[in-house]
Amino acid sequence: MSPSSPVAVPDIAVPLVVLAEGVPRGAESRAAAARQVSLQPRPGHARLWISAATITVLLASWWAASASGAVPALFLPSPQSVASRLWRIATEGFVDATLAQHLAASLFRVFAALAAALVIGVPAGLAIGLSTVGRGILDPIIEFLRPIPPLAYLPLVIIWAGIGETAKVLVIGLAMLPPIVIATAAGAQGVAKDRLNIARALGATPAQLLRLVVLPSALPSILTGTRIALGAGWSTLVAAELVAATRGVGFMIQSAANFLATDVVVAGIVVIAAVAFALELGIRLLERALVGWSRHA
Amino acid sequence: MKLTIFRLGVSFPAPDGGQNKVLDDIGLSVAPGEFVALLGASGCGKSTLLNAVAGFHPPTSGEIWVDRRRIEGPGRDRGVVLQTDALFPWLNARRNVGFGLRLRGVGTAERDARAEEALRLVGLEGKGDHAVWQLSGGQRQRVSLARALVADPDILLMDEPLGALDALTREQMQDLVLGVWQRTRKTILFVTHGLDEALYLGTRIVVLAGRPGRIVLDEPAAFGRAALADGGGGRIKSTPEFAAARERLREVIFTGAEP
Numbered sequence: 001m002s003p004s005s006p007v008a009v010p011d012i013a014v015p016l017v018v019l020a021e022g023v024p025r026g027a028e029s030r031a032a033a034a035r036q037v038s039l040q041p042r043p044g045h046a047r048l049w050i051s052a053a054t055i056t057v058l059l060a061s062w063w064a065a066s067a068s069g070a071v072p073a074l075f076l077p078s079p080q081s082v083a084s085r086l087w088r089i090a091t092e093g094f095v096d097a098t099l100a101q102h103l104a105a106s107l108f109r110v111f112a113a114l115a116a117a118l119v120i121g122v123p124a125g126l127a128i129g130l131s132t133v134g135r136g137i138l139d140p141i142i143e144f145l146r147p148i149p150p151l152a153y154l155p156l157v158i159i160w161a162g163i164g165e166t167a168k169v170l171v172i173g174l175a176m177l178p179p180i181v182i183a184t185a186a187g188a189q190g191v192a193k194d195r196l197n198i199a200r201a202l203g204a205t206p207a208q209l210l211r212l213v214v215l216p217s218a219l220p221s222i223l224t225g226t227r228i229a230l231g232a233g234w235s236t237l238v239a240a241e242l243v244a245a246t247r248g249v250g251f252m253i254q255s256a257a258n259f260l261a262t263d264v265v266v267a268g269i270v271v272i273a274a275v276a277f278a279l280e281l282g283i284r285l286l287e288r289a290l291v292g293w294s295r296h297a
Numbered sequence: 298m299k300l301t302i303f304r305l306g307v308s309f310p311a312p313d314g315g316q317n318k319v320l321d322d323i324g325l326s327v328a329p330g331e332f333v334a335l336l337g338a339s340g341c342g343k344s345t346l347l348n349a350v351a352g353f354h355p356p357t358s359g360e361i362w363v364d365r366r367r368i369e370g371p372g373r374d375r376g377v378v379l380q381t382d383a384l385f386p387w388l389n390a391r392r393n394v395g396f397g398l399r400l401r402g403v404g405t406a407e408r409d410a411r412a413e414e415a416l417r418l419v420g421l422e423g424k425g426d427h428a429v430w431q432l433s434g435g436q437r438q439r440v441s442l443a444r445a446l447v448a449d450p451d452i453l454l455m456d457e458p459l460g461a462l463d464a465l466t467r468e469q470m471q472d473l474v475l476g477v478w479q480r481t482r483k484t485i486l487f488v489t490h491g492l493d494e495a496l497y498l499g500t501r502i503v504v505l506a507g508r509p510g511r512i513v514l515d516e517p518a519a520f521g522r523a524a525l526a527d528g529g530g531g532r533i534k535s536t537p538e539f540a541a542a543r544e545r546l547r548e549v550i551f552t553g554a555e556p
Contacts, residue, residue: 192381192383194379194381194383195383195385197351197353197371197377197379197383198377198379198383198441198444199396199400200352200353200370200371201351201352201353201371201372201373201375201376201377201445201454202373202376202396202397202400202444202445202448203371203372203373203397203400203401203448204400205400208400212396212399212400213385216385216387219387291387293386293387293428293429293430294386296386296428296429296430
């Protein structure tokens with residue numbers, strides 16, 4: 001955090017554009033990280049200790065910077081004040097809702113968007129991966145949609161869908177769609193030809209091929225896409241809660257910025273990071289349960 | 298079940314826009330219960346022939362018949378075992394074997410029972426619960442064989458099924474294949490590039506050579522049946538008769554003509 005930290009800038013739209021533009025790049029690097037992790041052996045204790053030490057040093061410098069008075073609390077509140085503020089948001093609430101209510105509102109939007117993105121994205125990805133016609137129709141649409149920062153189409157979505165819950169879910173869903181479609185298409189294209197042939201020789205109908213061979217083969221890829229999509233969707237949350245929200249973690253941060261309540265802003269950022277981490281962990285557990293076989297293949 | 302291949306030709310689109318003729322004017326009639334070892338050097342079209350019989354690739358010319366049905370595509374009457382085991386890694390061994398029954402809507406209990414029976418036939422009793430990755434290469438190929446057998450096909454098409462195995466496992470698997478053939482009396486079309494393997498397994502050796510591939514040799518063989526009477530174990534491979542037959546085959550494959 002530098003003294004020119006974006007949270008103190010009155011016009012909050014500026015830093016948010018930066019945040020939104022970072023989404024596609026962040027999604028790609030996360031995909032790369034996911035591939036690396038699955039290829040490398042499990043990290044040893046040494047790495048855990050180094051990571052723990054790094055976090056400790058960062059927290060200590062944060063504390064030292066605020067305790068020494070080098071940085072005013074308006075720009076950088078102390079760790080203690082953020083922690084106690086977090087506790088108060090959790091128990092008493094902030095802008096008419098407790099932390100749990102803000103979180104529930106945000107999580108509902110992200111998961112509603114995820115459900116919609118999966119319902120549309122998986123069939124679309126299968127169509128791209130399995131059919132030349134499907135690829136011809138859908139590929140340009142996805143390639144057009146993919147690089148657009150969600151904040152760019154937010155105004156259009158609001159004009160179309162109004163300022164209600166639909167618009168927010170739509171913006172998050174649009175950010176989630178490309179990674180799911182692309183991952184599903186890659187998974188469907190990667191189905192081993194021999195497996196398809198064997199299933200056909202055993203009498204599989206096209207529908208059975210899709211359900212019993214293609215989908216299970218593509219599932220690891222679909223889950224990777226879902227993980228990237230969750231990251232992208234969660235990153236888009238603040239943008240989606242920019243307009244006419246009364247609840248949500250992103251909304252909470254923006255209201256706090258208007259009141260220059262920097263400690264709430266930092267607490268909100270910590271919450272967003274923690275939830276993102278929990279979601280990532282959840283998906284990894286799901287992967288282990290559903291497609292554990294793919295780690296041995 | 299009688300397999301009849303009539304004037305079969307298969308071409309693939311060539312990079313220059315023309316047609317690359319892989320097989321030309323193949324005629325072959327296989328009697329029920331025959332074990333045909335289809336032998337040839339790399340690129341002679343033997344796998345293409347098997348794929349055409351399996352229905353994976355449509356012939357450019359000619360016809361393939363199983364009894365009185367003309368082959369239009371893949372079907373349950375022809376079981377297939379490939380060089381890659383092509384198992385479904387998300388299913389355990391038993392469910393892999395029962396896959397064909399599941400496609401037909403056979404209930405879980407019956408499916409598992411019949412899969413277990415097929416696993417016993419290939420010497421994998423008690424391995425049904427194993428995940429695919431827990432099995433060795435030879436075991437996987439046996440699961441693959443059991444998966445083809447459980448659908449009770451009339452003809453078994455095997456495309457270099459032992460090609461990816463180590464030499465010792467391959468020898469064991471050859472005896473296993475002979476044993477399965479003896480017990481089930483399936484008609485088998487077995488593609489291989491191994492001279493020993495073809496001579497040891499086949500009751501009939503068919504050699505493909507040239508480009509486009511043609512049948513240059515088609516003759517009966519008796520080593521397989523002798524090996525069975527002998528109790529297997531590959532001992533017959535060290536007899537002078539076997540060595541002589543082997544040399545003759547080698548000649549045919551590389552010159553493309555009968556000596």
